[in-house]
Amino acid sequence: MKGRASAGLVPLGGGAAEIASDGRLTVLPVAEARRTPGPSSGRALVHALFGTPLDAAVTLAVAALLVWAAVPLLRWLVLDATFVGRTREDCTGTGACWVFVRARFGQFMYGFYPVAERWRVDAAGVGLVLTTALLAWPRLPGKRLLAGAALLLGPLLGIWLLAGGGPLRPVETREWGGLMLTVFLSVYAALIALPLGILLALGRQSRLPVIRLVATVFIEFWRGVPIIAVIFLASLLLPLILPNGAGIDRLARAVIGLGLCIAAYMAEAVRGGLQAVPAGQAEAASALGLGYWRLTGLVVLPQALRIALPAITNEFIALVKNTSLVLIVSIFDLLGIAQAALADPAWVGKTWEAYAFAGAIYWLICFGLSRWSLRVERAGPRRAGG
Amino acid sequence: MSRLSLALAAALSCLCGAASAQQLVPSPTLDAIKARGHLECGVHLGLPGFSFANDKGEWSGIDVDYCRALAAAILGDSTKVKFTPTSVQQRWPVLQSGQVDLLSRNTTITFSRNATLGVNFQGINFYEGQTFVVRKGTATAPKDLDGASICVAAGSTEEKQAADWFRERNMKTSIINFQKNDDAIAAYDSGRCDAYTAGLGALAGQRSKLKDPDSHVVMTETISNDPQGPTTRYGDERYQLVVRWVLNGMIAAELLGITSKNVDEMKAKSTSAEVRRLLGVDGGFGAMMGLSNDWMFNAIKQVGNYGESYERTVGMGSPLKLARGKNELWTKGGALFTPPFQ
């Protein structure tokens, strides 16, 4: 299977590389082969920059490009921008009108979530951060138990906090929006995609031909169609193929569609990890008398997941970016709310501000995740994931 | 033996049904609305005057008003309605799959929709006509648009009508189809198109979404006839009856001079037979549909008659300032009509 084009696995300098659904390349398990030697001293730097006439010309050209692009950008973003005020009329400068973002900040973060109930979103967000920190904490006593409990109860608690019920006032999903919706879609689609992806990866490696076939067809199907089409499918077709009256919330439909699609990509990421676990491990476990599920669950999978963690993170980044597609079916995630805010008659014409703000948030999230994944990757498979 | 008893039971129940004239046809939709305690109404994503949510999420508009009146008629409370904004594409699946009880969203009544989409149109609450908005000074009537590029929402009746209209006149235009109205407007505003096309009423509201509304004009000449009204899916006749007659009731109230202000007085004092039947004093009309006899009283008291709703949402009392035109009662030269409450 190695090197098969659609398989997503390539041999690479003695290791293997994994390509995420958006093409992000992860080198595993051998860390990055070589890096260009960085200049060690000031003199070396000067030499690298101006060593030959060609180098000097390139350096000057790049510098000119930077000045040409960065100076107007900086002026627009900061120097000539307006930060204080309440309405469009306050924006008198030639730069960006950040007043717009400030006025709409609540919507960018929470969508139309009732103002009085927004603490619940904050609480869910804090809960998410704490859970993630807990899971990433190395060597916490009783971690396995805690993690299990957090993974089981956390999502339910999150839904209860956001949607309400019991003592909490119900808030319908049509009122959700903005960054909270982007995070919600990403987290819950990942909660579907990861377990399903692991099962599919195991299925694709199975000895049993029927199971292998089913897993392969499932994976190749979802990887072969555009995610936009999947979201259309989930939003238009799901209500038709379920028994009449089994109404599924439209947000849930988007989560299911994204989850199924990303599961196929996750499966390929996990498979990369499975293939990197030496066959001897499974053989040894089998020789000790472990059955398939215990062998897989206790010996193979923990190692495979550790190896595949960077690739899985990359899939998650791709998922975060792909959540933006729900705006096609009028669910207002971060990018959707930015676009919707542009239709407000009081703020028309603030296109760049809205996009710049939304883009910056996406970038911070995805860049942060990719740095984390890089660190895990560099740390090597042993310590990865603590 | 058991077969015989089954047949007997069936025959008996038939007889009983025939015997009590007030036996109601089952209506799963009405039962569901009453059970869940609110009406689910599918509206436009955001069309000022028709269905528009302000930044606090409060809905208003003539299509929204109709849903509130329907909620008042069925549940006695006009606030017990939830609005689901739907795009041009989503509206049919959302209705067909039962996620909403009806669409009240500026949707044109056409033959092929009625025949192939499994939807029924329950009357007309707005006579729309397709026209164009252009930059001032570039054109005054549709016939000036030869060579223009025109932005339109994909899947709307306007998309096809515009294509037909220009083709019939041998005029060459370039029609750009966007997935959402707002995208089409934004593209027109950014200079991508020379014109944006939609209904006259819709345009009156959408103009406010342009950067500088005063530098654009909405043409007064229309190229089509687009009657619009509440839409339900096939089946459940009793529920369709309610949807149809609440709309008729709002129009009849205007005709009979009943308003939200004088409705208490009219109910107490009016001697007109039709007024008394409409407001549930006589006739027991509500009960015939399985509703309270106060159904139209509640709707008019809480929402108003058709004219009140029109003036408040799209008429002179609104930023849209649309004259009644075709939407005037048929007795006053318009096309708005209701069968009698007899």
Next chain:
Amino acid sequence: MSVAALLRDRKVRDVLAQVAVAAGLVALIVFFVRNASENMVKAGIASGFGFLWRDSGIEVPFQLTGYTASSSILGLLWVGIVNTLLVSVVSIVAATLLGFLIGVARLSRNPMLSGLAGAYVEFVRNIPLLFFVLIWYFGVVASLPAPRASIPLLDIAFLNNRGLTVPLPQEAAGFAYTLLVLLLGMAVQLALVALSRRRQARTGHALPLGWTALLLLLAAPLATLLWAVLGTAWDVPALRGFNYRGGFVLVPEFVALFAALSTYTAGFVAEIVRAGILAVPAGQVEAAKALGLRPGLALRLVVIPQALRVMVPPMTSQYLNVIKNSSFGAAIAYPDVVSLFMGSALNNTGQAIEIIAITLALYLSISLAVSGFMNWYNARIALVTR
């Protein structure tokens, strides 16, 4: 043998597991199909594929197939397919070229250049593609001047916010000859390469392939092209009424989607190129140097063939991504398959199941065809282990 013993038997269990999975799957599919048909009958929705032959009645502003509004919906689908493939192919070519440049720049010794390339890659990869599509469309292309203030290019092509209007030749035969000459030149050049190899193996001297390439692949086709350009009358666009009439219009939707797809994908291609080059062990370059190969030759004969082997599989998934991602055009009214067929046609007919099924099948077959071709290519260049 008792039932318990039977269940313990591995072969029996294998068969049972497979039968159970297959049966479950079939049951699920039957469940969905039955619900769908029941729901559709109940809702009175039309079904069947007859709608494909009905008149579409939809105008498409950008198409190359001779479609008109009175063509059938099948014709509309064909327009969508051609447009999807068109923007994909053009974007793939541009992304590959740009990506190679950036990838090589990232490995440069010059820290300015490699830093700039690195910043580009990190910027592009951590922001949703939809964001770039919207920015290019509503931000960049929309800020071009109106038709009356067009930017003229040599007074025959005009750039404005309605797109790029270029002259259209009235006779296309000359251009067909150009293509023919080019193809012929390629064939002759390939034959010469084979001949040269054989001669080099025999005598140690190669043919002057560079010169023949210049003549066959550049000079001859260019001469034919010149003859074709001069030999036909041109439909030069002229401003009349609202817009330029005549010529061919490259609509802004195409330009924006192309720009977004190629600049975004280039970021991923750059990473693949970098990983590919890094994957070639340093010893290979050193050995080539020791053999006396000039750097250019070493790159061409030693590094690139080995790097290519690593790069082909991930490039394949990139190319597939571009095809799938071209569906993002639906957000900006680019008339591709999703926008025309899943958008306009679905709205007019309401036949969601048929239309979604056709669209998914289309993308799947395109994906399979491309990955099939790339697998073939990959097998051809794969390392032959003796």
